[in-house]
Amino acid sequence: MDKTSHKEPEKLSLSSPSLSEERKGQMNGNNQEILQKKDMKIYIDIAKQYVKGYLNCKEVQDLQAQIQSSSSERTQEQTMKLYLELGGLSFRKNQYNAALEAYHKFYEIKKKLGETDDSSSKLVLNRIVETEIILAKYEEARQTLDHHYQPSDLCLKENNNNEVIGTYENIISLLFCEGKSQEALDKVNEYLEYVKKENDIDKMKILEMKFFRVKLYTILSQTEKISETFEPLLEEFRNLTDCLNKASEKAEILNIIGFIYFVLGKYDKSLLYFEDSLKEALRSEDKQFLNVIHLLIRIGNIYSLNGDYPLACDFCLEACNMCEEVFGNTHPLAAVCFACIGTIYGRQCKFQEAEDYLQKSLAIRQSIFQTHHPLIADSYKRIGELYFYMTKYQQAHENYKTALDIYLECYQNNVFHYDIAYAYSDLGKVNFLRRQYVDAQIDFEKCLSVLKNLFGNDHPNVADTYGNISIIFGATRQLDRQLEYLLKVLDIQKRVLEKNHIKMGSTYQNLAHCYSEQGNYDKAIKKANKAIVIRKKAYGEVHPQVSDIYSRLGIIYKRKEDYREAMKYMMRSLKINLKFYPIENTRNFGMLSNLAFLYKKMKNFEEAKRYYRITKLIKQRAVENTNEHIYEVTKRATSLNEQDMTRLDINQNIF
Secondary structure (H helix, E strand, O other), rough: HHHHHHHHHHHHHOOOOOOOOHHHHHHHHHHHHHHHOOHHHHHHHHHHHHHHHHHHOOOOOHHHHHOOOOOOOOHHHHHHHHHHHHHHHHOOOOOOHHHHHHHHHHHHHHHHHHOOOOHHHHHHHHHHHHHHHHHHOOOHHHHHHHHHOHHHHHHOOOHHHHHHHHHHHHHHHHHOOOHHHHHHHHHHHHHHHHOOOOOOOOHHHHHHHHHHHHHHHHOOOOHHHHHHHHHHHHHHHHHHHOOOOOHHHHHHHHHHHHHHHHHHHHHHHHHHHHHHHHHHHOOOOOOOOHHHHHHHHHHHHHHHHHHHHOHHHHHHHHHHHHHHHHOOOOHHHHHHHHHHHHHHHHHHHOHHHHHHHHHHOOOOOHHHHHOOHHHHHHHHHHHHHHHHOOOHHHHHHHHHEEEEEHHHHHOOOOOOHHHHHHHHHHHHHHHHHOOOOHHHHHHHHHHHHHHHHHHHHOOOHHHHHHHHHHHHHHHHOOHHHHHHHHHHHHHHHHHHHOOOHHHHHHHHHHHHHHHHOOOHHHHHHHHHHHHHHHHHHHOOOOOOHHHHHHHHHHHHHHHHHOHHHHHHHHHHHEEEEHHHHHHHHHHHHHHHHHHHHHHHHHOOOOOOOHHHHHHHHHHHHHHHHHOHHHHHHHHHHHOOOOOHHHHOOOOOOOO
């Protein structure tokens, strides 16, 4: 199902338990050893030679010239063979439009000869559909399937199994890319019923389709189905692994098991399987470099999700270097590597480096695909997210809007697509921070409409959108309506998610904030403590998500005028943040300002002066370095009244 690999399973995770600190330490050592292997250079050289052979040392232009040259001696069979070769070579070199044109030329000759029912014609039709899906020409792919295949064709005994399997895979891929998850699931079940009757189907293909079914269950939040099928599927994979001798086959199985856990949000177990898969792939003799690159990216993404950005960068940079060495820097996989590195740099507030990598990724995708393609939209979305972090909300809005326009063009016959829903959600978030609350609510309502149409009322993403709308009510001081929507969120989550799911932690945090705004501090503290329990279980003691709720609890105690408790939780939050972010990061600036205020209230003027001085220096450096991001945030985040601090000796050296 490689054709659907541009989808992002992270959005669909059901839970996100983190690595224990002990396990993370073990993994750091093992994975760094893998990265530092001296034979990696040899491995890359082997891969480069293999790629050279795989591409057959021919250029697309050479074959095109050969076809165009007039040769009275060349038969139609020879011409078709050249078109088939041109299509395959163009496809392997990622020149998909050229591949599509060559396959169409082949089929046109077949039509003239009246031979469209033979196996080679059906093979080429499947390749046409596959290529149209990759190019996001979904309407053309649908027309090709509708014109050449009837539902009964999939059941004809005279059809070759490979042709039937290929057609099924294309239909399922198309439905998935069109956002029709339930229809895709129905077709997967039909496929699995078909293969039960056949004995010569590759077991790996069947298991991969069963895994894809779990992924669809996850998207549709069919938790009972996941519980029912997940463990038996894992057992099938494990049994198959035990029967394999080749390292490449073991690597593939371990990779799939790791990806199942990743889709389900079980990142700890996912990382274990990805690590083992990487080890098998590296010692394989079957040229597993594509899998190695994907595994390096996946391991890097897990570390990024767990807040270990330096190690995440190590893995993604290694993947990027290997990809450039083997394929060059214009390959689609290079675009994936650049996008991942850019996203990680953005989370580290290394904004210039992040933007450079994200722009590289966009440029590659624009050179390969047509203007309106989901992967190009994905690049604009990532760039918009970067500007969002930089508080450059106008630029963020422009990029998010471009992504939405591309999605609407891609899925013009299906406005109820989750990519469109999430694009509206992105616009809603940025409009909220621009304080354009009416526009933000309209965007979130559009998102909600799409998601309800796709998934019904009881779905985690529907609950998330209710949560976003509740924040608007909070900002406009409609606290009763905010509480109403938050309780609606919690009600849905309790019905469709496992107990103490990580998303409930966010809901309890939002409830704590709402009760605090209403002046109901005791209820707010209870909800905040529930959020702390959930997040510690998910992420461990030291994680930015745990720091956030400590900060929120500190603010509640501050409003309650229990300054000692407020200080305790603010300090815990700051200590965690400093492990992940530089002191001038916006998360830390607000904390420093609050600590200065608390020390002042507790009559500890020396400490108040010290923390206030830090905030002043951070703002000064932001101005000197023309860091608009930090300056704008620090200007808004300062919680101290500067006139109240004039009697303090702010010239004391605080370092």
